[in-house]
Amino acid sequence: MTHDELEKLFRLGDTSNEAIRLRLIAARVSTGLGQKDVADAVGIAKQTYHSQEGRGAPSIATARYFYRAHGIDFNFLFHGDFVQLNPEVRERLAAAAQSEAG
Numbered sequence: 001m002t003h004d005e006l007e008k009l010f011r012l013g014d015t016s017n018e019a020i021r022l023r024l025i026a027a028r029v030s031t032g033l034g035q036k037d038v039a040d041a042v043g044i045a046k047q048t049y050h051s052q053e054g055r056g057a058p059s060i061a062t063a064r065y066f067y068r069a070h071g072i073d074f075n076f077l078f079h080g081d082f083v084q085l086n087p088e089v090r091e092r093l094a095a096a097a098q099s100e101a102g
Helices: 003-010 016-031 037-042 046-055 062-071 076-077 089-099
Strands: none
Touching: 003 089, 016 037, 016 046, 016 076, 016 089, 037 046, 037 062, 046 089, 062 076
16 A cells, blocks of 8 residues: 555545544454453453544544554654554555445
8 A cells, every 4th residue: 555545545644533433443453352342451440541542533532542552653643644554564554444445
């Protein structure tokens, strides 16, 4: 996938809740985890995580978890910036984002 295609897929620079929601879902899907798995890892209720995903508003604790456990940083989640990501992580995120986009 080209750099331009990744920018479009990850909605680089789009800080709307919808764009953040899509990136948050892609982050979770790319790890192979369900919402309950992420909630348990973060130490929150499943419904709380579900709400974060639904609103496109991850908590700092959730964003920190994705960074520390999976190398998916704040810049990606909140801004769509992917250049600093490990290439393997970026590939998994792209595959997950494509599958979610339909």
